[in-house]
Amino acid sequence: MAAASRLPRAAGPHAPQQPERSAVATLLGQIARLRGSLEAVRRETIAAAGDAEEAELRWQRALCDLAARQLDCLTVQLGQLRSGHPVDADREEGAGPEGLFPADPLDRPQPRVGSAEWHLLSDIVDWSDDLFDIFGRDPGDGPLSLDDLPSWFDPADQPRLTAMVTDCLVDGKPIDGEFRIRRPDGAPRTLHVVGEPVLDAGGATESMWTVVRDVTELRRSRRTVRESESALQRERHFAAAERRIAQELHESVLPPWHGAVHLPAGDPAALTVAGHHFPAAADTPVSGVWYDALPLPGGDTLLGVGDVAGRGVPAAAGMTMLLGALRGMALGGTDPAALLGRANELLEVSAQPVLVGTVCCRYDPAARTLRWARAAHVSPLLFRAGSGRPLTAPEGVLLGATADTSYAQVSEPLQPGDLLLLHTAGLGARSPEPARERLLALAPRFAAAPGAQDCLRAVVEEFGGGRRGDDACVLVARVTG
Known part of the structure; x- marks a missing residue:
């Protein structure tokens, strides 16, 4: 139409835009x-x-x-x-x-808008060519009369259509609604119909005029969008529930104490230990990292950190199972190397095999000796007199990686005031600088710190804060006597 030419064109991709908007x-x-x-x-x-x-x-x-x-x-x-x-x-x-919504590429192109007018006095019906295409009707068969029109519509929509047409013809009310039809070729279509009465000079209804728009693809696309949004929402709820379960499972098996504790309890001449879990970002699934310090019969103390491969409930469940097994065998007197060997056998027969990296230590306060073994994990760090070094690592593959393997064990003599630091591999994930180098640089602060909790606080200040992509654990133990 001529008036449409007066409409302004939308701005093109190179049109100037205000930078602040x-x-x-x-x-x-x-x-x-x-x-x-x-x-x-x-x-x-x-x-x-x-x-x-x-x-x-x-x-x-x-x-x-x-x-x-x-x-x-x-x-x-x-x-x-x-x-x-x-x-x-x-x-x-x-x-x-x-x-805004992609059309179904399998549908052949359909006309979008047609028009019709039903003349009441002459029974003449005018249909546009597009309307015949929308209804899938041969123009040679002629347009549909008002009496025949409802039979083409879905039975559930026929009463509403009839009521709107009656209100239009009798009371002069406009028509505006969506209706479903089934074409002769069997294809269901959804039509948006708007119409109004045409009055003669005396104000009586002379005819009814309508515009019909085929909105089938639009409605189908919107249903797909709604279904996709519902599926996405269900996935988000499931992920949140899984994370909550994994988080609760993870927290339930970590040591319950907060702050530094003496192990064995009440014996100030043994170890003072403190541990911390660095959680990942809120939208990251929980991993299977842990730290542990457990007093053993006879005065020894079990120390360890580890990481079960994977995330979510499976990793947390694997950590719970393995940590329980390690604690139980350690309470029975098993040394670290044999303990890792039996844990590896346990994973071999597990219904859900996993891979685990861990360090397992047993401290004897009477001899001031640390016996330890590892399964493909970073070595503990020993700090003494203002400097630090990693302990010489024994051989040991990941738990669950291969059957019939053995683990080596080494001993390290300790002195009063020594600080032992164990950590998981993800501790320095947020920085390109290796975690070991950053930890060793804290040696002067450890030497000046009055206790294990103060040493741990220095580690948290160095590695905490910001968004973390992976969980991590750290455990410090100071020889106090």
């Missing part, structure tokens, strides 16, 4: 201006029509209404996009622009 805000502003221009075109169309009711002018006005409906729908969707809320298609009125 987002792309979505810019689009909203452009749509608001376009909506105002469209309303001006609609007013001009109505004014040009005057008292006349030519079909061409009614068609132009209907197209203006459809365009306004689409712009309003797009404004709602962009507003939801800017605020971060998902589009709720059920709350949108009318038909939105197809560009």
